Amino acid sequence: MKTGRLLAFIVIAGSLGYSLSLLRPVAAEKVAWEMRAPAPMPRTEVSAAVLDGKIYLVGGFTKEGVTSRVEMYDPATDRWTSRASMPVALHHAGAAVLNGKLYIVGGLEGGRSWKPSSGLWEYDPRTDRWTAKREMPTARGALGVGVSEGKLYAVGGLGATRPFELLGNTGANEAYDPATDRWEKKAPLPTPRDHLAVAVVNGKIHAIGGRFNSDYSENLALHHIYDPAANRWGEAAPLPKPRSGIAAAVLNGKIYLFGGEAPQGTFADNDVYDPATQQWESAPPMPTPRHGLGAATIGNQIFVIAGGPRPGGSVSSTNEVFRAE
Template identity: 45%
Template structure:
């Protein structure tokens, strides 16, 4: 059960023994059908074999839907208003979308649920802390919203937990290193928060990699992200969190690095063909699909879709 105790930054025994590892690059990338509209600073979540692209830095509201098996695109009901740097997760047959920036750089506390069967958006209980550019991840039936930034882009460290069944919020231990544009994923029953930046400044990227244990409501330090970056896409395969692409104030990244949580080790994989940031990733049948994003630092956009097979075989089409 989640407790509201203050975060305690601890060094768990198994996490002290290992250090980051730079193995030789493996895996193979292939292209897929481009999105029907270019996007960046989006949230991406998967549900029933489809990936949903939500929000856009340039104000588009169309919900883009990618059929992962058919490699085809369609559109769903538009999001209720323009939003960027929002966060999304799926549970119980619905997509949940949290916060984001509206009216320019105003952090929102709004929460919406999308039902793909009826193609409708429904408002839900707002977040206690308005935020954008954080992370949302499902753990034990509840959605954890971690880190991010508020209006004015100053970081928030709060870690709040949404219960979809009760439409209610609780609190958990704060993120030890407050940051935004970070990767947040659930793996092996814990939450991994990797990379990010300070106060929205991509010139202040971090290698921070911290792990949340829900059993103790505590965070611990893990092997740092080998390449400091923010605005990445991320996904989970097996017991690894894949951190893909990203940006600094000078360039976009093509690095692909995977964190093995039980071993506390990183490994490098084949580089992203189109370096970009502000995009999303989902897994499907052992492959990672990366969708849209900006190929240049800042507010550019694309419809690019590229697929990674970590075992080295190009996806069959």
């Protein structure tokens, strides 16, 4: 082989090897997101929670209006089944699980009037029945809900403090004890807001993001932490950017915050807060940007379901699962 050809071969082979070296990390990279069976009914502004290893998707907006429909997803079989519908159609409600029961908290009734609800509904998976429990002191929707030390906490939201008053923000923080079927008022959220997310880590309640008066042009990056033992709020590292219409889930002691909306569009963001370092980091974004979605953790996975792909009243049946590294 002549010297010129030999040099050309070396250059080409070297370039090819360099190109392949660039491809190897991509080929070996772990896939963070996977698609799963879509929800039977496309919707947004849903409630979602995990009970007995199954995800319950409750209420929300559909193309036909507000629904009371309940669908259960089994990740082991990747299948959906219908369960007993709620006695009332709700959107923007909160969801939590306590003592083997599913609770749907507050919400808004009606597609246009957006009447705040003070209702608390308990679902028993063994009987497939809903039972009305003691109502919240403060009627509201677009609230955040979390569980700490055997009690359910309803935080913030959109409500009316007086009859016939226009909807506005409330900083109400009210705790429900299922053992006594009673609510107790606690220290209010320092900055009243709606469309926020709530997550609980090590017994502390994190209230993250949100907006003022249901206006997503007034999104917030606020992050407050509530200590139930001290009945006191404190501030924490704000979100990397203001977001509302979001969903939160906890995995391996960290808070994952998904989606949201603003006038310019919906967000695919997946931000992670580590209470140990008190810092936010970016994780692989959702394949499908959405707001008004539900998020639920099972094992080492977070399922992110339904929600609107466009700001406002759009709907989807998307079911995407995230695996943390």
